[in-house]
Amino acid sequence: MKNLTQLVLMMMLLLCVACEDTKDDDSVTLTVIEVITGDLDDGSYYYNFTSESEDTASWHLSLQNIAVGNYYMPSIVLDSTKVMVAVDTVNAFSDITTGPSSSAYSSSTSLVGYGGTQEILNYSFTTHTVSTSTSTYFAYILATHKVYKLYFEEYSAGIVKFKYAELSQ
Amino acid sequence: MKQRFFILIFAGSIFANVDPTQTINGTVVDAATNIPIPNVNVYIKKQSAGTATSLNGNFSLNYENGNNVFLTVSHIGYADKTISLNDNSEVVVIKLDEMFFEMDDIVVTSTRTQKLHRDVPVATEVISRQDIEDSGALHVQDLLNSYSGVSLQTSVDGGSMLNILGMDSRYILILVDGQPITGKFNNHVSLDQVPTSQIKKIEIIKGPNSSLYGSEAMAGAINIITNSKSSGNHMSFNIRYNGTENKLKADGINHGSESLQFNTGKTLGSVTANFSADVDFIETDKTIQQIDADDISKYSGTIDLEWQPSNRHSFRLKDMVYSHAENGTSSLMNTSTRISRNTALLNHRLSFSNGWNLSHTVNHNMYRRTYVQERPWGDLVTDDVTEESNMEYESMIQKKFNSGELNAGFEGSSASYTSDRVQNGTQSVTAVSLFGQYDFYLWNALNVVSGIRLDHYSEYDVVLSPRIGFMYSITDRWKARTTWGKGFRSPSFMERFIDWNHVQFGYRVLGNAKLKPELSNGFTAGVEYYHPAKYQVSVMLYVTNFQNLIEDYSIEAGLLSYRNIEQATYRGLELQGRWIISNTWLSSWGFNIVDNRDNSGILIPNTQPLSGYGRISYKSPKRLWSAALRAKWVGAYMPEDYNPETGEYEKAGQSLAASTIIDMNAKVNIWKQLSLGFGIRNAGDYTHDRYGPFIGRAMYIEISTKITGE
Numbered sequence: 059m060k061n062l063t064q065l066v067l068m069m070m071l072l073l074c075v076a077c078e079d080t081k082d083d084d085s086v087t088l089t090v091i092e093v094i095t096g097d098l099d100d101g102s103y104y105y106n107f108t109s110e111s112e113d114t115a116s117w118h119l120s121l122q123n124i125a126v127g128n129y130y131m132p133s134i135v136l137d138s139t140k141v142m143v144a145v146d147t148v149n150a151f152s153d154i155t156t157g158p159s160s161s162a163y164s165s166s167t168s169l170v171g172y173g174g175t176q177e178i179l180n181y182s183f184t185t186h187t188v189s190t191s192t193s194t195y196f197a198y199i200l201a202t203h204k205v206y207k208l209y210f211e212e213y214s215a216g217i218v219k220f221k222y223a224e225l226s227q
Numbered sequence: 228m229k230q231r232f233f234i235l236i237f238a239g240s241i242f243a244n245v246d247p248t249q250t251i252n253g254t255v256v257d258a259a260t261n262i263p264i265p266n267v268n269v270y271i272k273k274q275s276a277g278t279a280t281s282l283n284g285n286f287s288l289n290y291e292n293g294n295n296v297f298l299t300v301s302h303i304g305y306a307d308k309t310i311s312l313n314d315n316s317e318v319v320v321i322k323l324d325e326m327f328f329e330m331d332d333i334v335v336t337s338t339r340t341q342k343l344h345r346d347v348p349v350a351t352e353v354i355s356r357q358d359i360e361d362s363g364a365l366h367v368q369d370l371l372n373s374y375s376g377v378s379l380q381t382s383v384d385g386g387s388m389l390n391i392l393g394m395d396s397r398y399i400l401i402l403v404d405g406q407p408i409t410g411k412f413n414n415h416v417s418l419d420q421v422p423t424s425q426i427k428k429i430e431i432i433k434g435p436n437s438s439l440y441g442s443e444a445m446a447g448a449i450n451i452i453t454n455s456k457s458s459g460n461h462m463s464f465n466i467r468y469n470g471t472e473n474k475l476k477a478d479g480i481n482h483g484s485e486s487l488q489f490n491t492g493k494t495l496g497s498v499t500a501n502f503s504a505d506v507d508f509i510e511t512d513k514t515i516q517q518i519d520a521d522d523i524s525k526y527s528g529t530i531d532l533e534w535q536p537s538n539r540h541s542f543r544l545k546d547m548v549y550s551h552a553e554n555g556t557s558s559l560m561n562t563s564t565r566i567s568r569n570t571a572l573l574n575h576r577l578s579f580s581n582g583w584n585l586s587h588t589v590n591h592n593m594y595r596r597t598y599v600q601e602r603p604w605g606d607l608v609t610d611d612v613t614e615e616s617n618m619e620y621e622s623m624i625q626k627k628f629n630s631g632e633l634n635a636g637f638e639g640s641s642a643s644y645t646s647d648r649v650q651n652g653t654q655s656v657t658a659v660s661l662f663g664q665y666d667f668y669l670w671n672a673l674n675v676v677s678g679i680r681l682d683h684y685s686e687y688d689v690v691l692s693p694r695i696g697f698m699y700s701i702t703d704r705w706k707a708r709t710t711w712g713k714g715f716r717s718p719s720f721m722e723r724f725i726d727w728n729h730v731q732f733g734y735r736v737l738g739n740a741k742l743k744p745e746l747s748n749g750f751t752a753g754v755e756y757y758h759p760a761k762y763q764v765s766v767m768l769y770v771t772n773f774q775n776l777i778e779d780y781s782i783e784a785g786l787l788s789y790r791n792i793e794q795a796t797y798r799g800l801e802l803q804g805r806w807i808i809s810n811t812w813l814s815s816w817g818f819n820i821v822d823n824r825d826n827s828g829i830l831i832p833n834t835q836p837l838s839g840y841g842r843i844s845y846k847s848p849k850r851l852w853s854a855a856l857r858a859k860w861v862g863a864y865m866p867e868d869y870n871p872e873t874g875e876y877e878k879a880g881q882s883l884a885a886s887t888i889i890d891m892n893a894k895v896n897i898w899k900q901l902s903l904g905f906g907i908r909n910a911g912d913y914t915h916d917r918y919g920p921f922i923g924r925a926m927y928i929e930i931s932t933k934i935t936g937e
Binding site: 094123125127128129130131182211212213214215217219 | 557558559560600602608609732734781784785786787870873917
């Protein structure tokens with residue numbers, strides 16, 4: 059049965075390859091950069107999209123523990139002096155090739171931090187877990203006018219894994 | 228137990244001075260399978276003559292020949308049968324029809340003595356073996372969660388905690404064969420570590436019962452009674468494949484979960500041996516379960532030996548082992564959890580010729596949990612070890628008098644707790660307890676049970692827990708019951724001695740060694756209508772006041788501890804019913820109204836004010852197939868969320884709509900003792916990503932075989 063299934067699948071695959079559109083692929087190839095932050099236990103983490111590196115002096119994105127009542131909650135902080143932010147709750151990260159219209163951006167970057175309406179890291183006091191948002195975020199860098207799409211894949215015990223790619227204007 | 232009851236009744240009569248003029252020899256067999264049934268009571272009521280069948284179902288009985296001589300055959304789980312002996316039959320084969328449900332069960336939990344369910348003065352709920360099989364549940368947690376008034380709450384370790392009548396399960400004492408379970412992670416017992424295949428029945432008593440069981444029986448007690456000698460010679464094997472629909476669609480049929488159960492028991496002369504083994508391999512579905520584990524393996528085994536060298540002595544040696552492994556993998560963290568338990572029990576019962584009975588038990592519990600978090604690139608994040616052990620000696624005496632029944636006992640225990648998270652690494656406590664109870668009839672219709680228990684812990688004051696219960700038989704079928712009692716829960720090792728920095732969220736928790744025991748004071752009142760062959764309907768009102776409840780609080784920013792401060796009142800109404808529609812149809816239902824409030828009148832979090840369940844099951848007359856349908860309904864309620872900024876629980880933005888969970892299962896006997904079962908859990912695929920249930924529609928298929936007899 060398993061062999062039969064494999065045979066059918068292979069035939070379907072051959073059929074698909076045979077019917078493939080041979081025209082030039084005009085899809086956009088984006089360079090996706092994956093980042094694993096430092097551990098919050100060792101202090102806040104700061105990242106610069108332009109230099110594609112950790113940078114405590116000039117940063118666009120930061121992972122910080124912020125005081126909330128008697129606790130400290132992990133939060134993604136964007137530097138509002140350097141970055142504007144937009145959110146796409148519908149499209150998948152991989153399907154997005156262009157940024158949203160300029161009116162979609164907000165200078166109030168706190169909306170992606172802890173407790174914000176579009177918070178990236180959410181602590182559930184029901185399940186006692188920190189989860190990441192399934193939305194794709196856009197960072198517009200004021201100084202360079204570049205747009206980056208960002209997706210936060212995982213949070214685990216003080217470390218965040220995210221990926222981002224520069225979009226065409 | 229029922230056999231013993233009848234044997235007792237007729238023991239004297241066997242030796243009565245009856246002039247035997249005729250002997251009847253026969254065999255009693257199961258009508259559906261023709262398998263001989265041992266220990267069946269065979270008697271002629273008018274002549275006070277009786278006996279019991281042997282292991283191969285045979286009996287021989289002398290009786291006085293004459294007209295209108297009727298032989299009655301009676302056995303628990305089967306419908307009584309009466310045949311006429313007027314034809315002077317000398318050899319007969321009597322076929323008994325299995326009863327779908329037995330109303331007249333023996334219960335032990337509410338008085339620590341054996342009593343018929345209908346005669347017990349403290350209201351007791353029984354989940355029978357039939358109920359367990361109808362539920363299709365593999366673990367006690369799943370089983371209990373299908374009843375009204377019970378809900379699940381996700382714990383910090385990702386597992387689930389049980390709430391009963393809105394009460395946190397730490398206030399409900401969990402017993403296995405009358406002995407407490409050691410190993411409560413975060414003060415809670417994980418009932419998903421107790422497989423249902425080894426369980427004969429579960430007895431639940433509600434209200435404070437520390438007068439019998441001591442600490443933790445603040446709001447009730449659940450006694451999980453495992454298979455024992457009465458199981459007779461048997462061997463069974465069960466294999467189940469199950470999976471969630473979501474998981475099966477995403478990952479295919481190769482990623483389901485498997486469960487295997489094996490049970491066997493054999494009686495050789497005065498020795499009965501039972502062995503059980505359970506293995507579960509579970510692939511979790513992280514996208515819906517929110518549990519930080521990918522693969523869970525559970526192994527459990529029980530060896531139970533009973534030896535009755537004479538009518539006066541009996542010994543029981545029982546050892547239960549449990550091993551649990553969870554592995555989780557992600558791109559940022561690999562986790563590994565290992566849990567092991569071992570419970571060893573040695574019991575000796577001695578009957579004296581003057582009617583006194585002595586039972587003493589040595590019980591040793593061991594629990595160990597390791598939790599390792601490691602980054603995929605090798606950095607070790609957490610390596611926690613928790614060990615708990617408890618050694619207990621218990622001695623009880625019991626005697627029946629003309630006026631009533633007395634039982635009294637002594638318990639001594641020594642417990643230790645080792646963890647990286649407690650001060651000095653290891654803490655220990657010793658306790659001694661004395662208890663006594665007298666169960667008597669004040670008048671013919673008024674049964675009274677009164678008891679008191681004294682617990683003395685090495686590090687704080689004596690706790691006295693009295694209880695008194697009344698049962699008034701209005702008629703043979705109507706009974707009214709009321710109880711009043713006190714309960715307590717001694718502070719846990721973690722609450723007293725924890726010293727732990729939660730690095731991730733930036734706070735420290737310090738235990739409070741001066742904590743006092745939490746106290747409860749509760750009252751129940753109810754009425755029951757009982758028809759031995761048809762109906763059982765009961766309604767019970769309960770009110771329990773809690774004092775000195777332990778809560779966590781903030782000493783200063785980033786530093787938490789525990790204190791005795793909270794008061795609360797839990798009250799509610801519980802309706803339950805069973806209806807044996809026929810020998811093939813059975814139904815049961817329950818409905819709960821819960822109103823749990825703190826001393827400010829604010830509803831306690833996790834309270835589900837209205838819930839109900841219903842079940843209907845069918846078993847074909849020849850037992851060729853059976854099916855069951857269960858539904859549990861939870862009324863709309865306003866959940867509460869913890870707000871870290873205020874440190875208080877606050878009402879969620881909107882109420883949670885009413886929901887219904889439907890389970891169904893069926894079993895078909897495909898060949899002799901071989902059956903095929905299948906079922907659907909949560910057939911309506913109801914989930915809620917914040918408050919649960921997190922597991923949607925799931926299905927299983929299983930093959931099982933059971934061989935009984937010699």
